[in-house]
Amino acid sequence: MxxxxxxxxxxxxxxxxxxxxxxxxxxxxxxxxxxxxxxxLNLTGNALTSLPADLHRLTHLRVLFCSDNAFTELPECLGQCAKLSMIGFKANRISHVPAAALPPQLRWLILTDNSISQLPDELGQRPLLQKLMLAGNQLTHLPPSLANCANLELIRIASNRLTHLPDWLLTLPSLTWLAYAGNPVEMAVTVTGDDGTPNIPWSELELGEVLGEGASGIIHKAIWKPQALPVAVKLYKGTITSDGSPQHEMHACIAAGLHPNLIKVQGRVIGHPQGQAALVMSLIDPSYRNLAALPSLVSCTRDIYEPDTRFSLDVALRMARGIASVAAHLHLQGITHGDLYGHNILWNATGDCLLADFGAASFHATTDTLESRALQRIEVRAFGVLLGELLERGEGAVSEDLIELQKSCCQPDVLARPSFEEIEGVLSSI
Incomplete structure (x- = not known):
């Protein structure tokens, strides 16, 4: 710094x-x-309430972070910055977003955790818009003009006040990662102590080293003392993340149930001294590692792989089958993962894999409706992107069937994409 x-x-x-x-x-x-x-320019973590009207003098400015400040309005001067494409104003006090504040090259807009109840219709007139993060606001609707944003791939609208998902949202040709938990529109699913998940007293756990930390919580290695069992304990934070509420993530983890490609939930922690929510989960074998790293400022919605990442086609196919299987399982439970990405997949050298991180998960109807079908096919596109990344790094000749499957998953006509059950059938025949 x-x-x-x-x-x-x-x-x-x-x-x-x-x-x-x-x-x-x-x-x-x-x-x-x-x-x-x-x-x-990163001015996160200050006490700013305004920016200078002549900010456009920074003629090369592409990225501006002003999160954790005291803005009540998105500054209009941003709209005059010719090259500005990424804007981050998370966790301010913003209630007003003027149309004039939206620069012409806008690609990635982060307004998470503010007090916004309405967005300008001009937002849909930014053709490069690819990533839109609006969780934790007071939105009751989205601008219909967003239907024009053919490049829009990731939308986070969790923890708002939306009573329905507009039809145009479910037909966006590039939409791939959608999170909408914590809105009235989300099917009411209550995870209670009667769901069969054991309650584990905090006093029975002995916390050890930190294994990892994300936006929603901290994961510790621990011992579950009565069983003398090594486990992982995830302590959830109470703040809104870019994906949504950590509490919703915990509920989705429990509701997901058991599957060979999910990390098993051992129990729900009770009796934490500060009342903190936490889950006890199976400890993952150290042979597993993240398949990819998070997207960069440049890649925007695409994961970053190590340059030397390569798989045999057998390993790539094994991973693809595992992820298709667990996605099909989640959809049967009425859950969309919302963040089906390489960076949320743990894998080992033989192609065993686990889908993790339910921070963007949302619940939907388990009946076969046009809405539930569209929500599931949006996630199919995420699988198509992932399959493409696996095939690009595969060693050996790729079958035409796999190439066609990948194209089918990513086609712009949402309802024409295959279901995960159909995907499993194709993969099992190869």
Whole structure:
């Protein structure tokens, strides 16, 4: 993290990225001295309420992060920034989004955890829009103009006030990852103590090292003392994430049930001293590792794989079968995962795999309706993207059947895509 003193001393000439988190209440004018080079500006974690009207003087600015500040309105000056494509204003106090604040090259907009009840119709006039993150607001509807956004692939609208999913949303040709839990539209599914999931007293757990941390919680290695069993304990945070509510994630984990390609839930923690929600889960064998890394600022909606990642076609096919099987299982339970991605898949050298992270999961009707069918086929496109990534890294000749399956999963006509049951049939025949 650079310092304000370095900026004011002129020591950052030529910098392409600037990160400042030092309690700023005003935009430092010295930033304009970097106008010839600055591409990424991160002002997250300050106390800003406004940006300068001449922000467009930063002619190379592509990415702007202003999360965890005190903005009540998305600044109109953003709309004048010719190259600005990624905007992040998570966890402010924003209630108003003016049309003038939307730059022409807008590709990725993050307005998670604010107080927005309405979005301008002009949002649908940004043809490059690919990623839209709106969880934790007060939206009762979405602008119908978003139907024009043919490139829109990821939408997070969890924890709002939507009473229905508009028809156009379910027909967007590129929509791949959708999270809408915690809205009135979501089918009411209550996970209670009667669901068969054991309650595990906090006093029976001995926490050890941290295995990982995500937006929704922290995972510890632990011992379940009465059984002397090594387990993993996920302690959920209470704040809204970019995907939605951690509480909804926990409910989806439990409702998902048992499947060979899911991490088994051992029980629900009770009696935590601070009342924190937590789950006890089976400990994953250390031979498993993440299939991919999160998307980058450049890739936007596409995972990042290590350059030397390669699979035999047998291993790639084994993983594809496993993920298709678990997705079919979830859909039968009325659950869409919402984040079916390589970075949420754990795998080992033989192609065994586990689908993890239910932070973007949503519930839908288990009956066969046009809506439930469309919601499931949106997730099929996510599988198609994943299958393409596996095949690109496969060693050996790929069968025409696999190539055609991948194309079918990603075709723009949502309801023409196969179901996961049909996908399983094709994969089992290869």
């Amino acid at each position: 650079t310092t304000l003193a370095q900026l004011k001393a002129g020591q950052l000439a030529g910098a392409t990225r600037l990160d400042l988190a030092c309690g700023l209440t005003e935009f430092p004018r010295e930033i304009f001295e970097l106008a010839d080079s600055l591409e990424i």
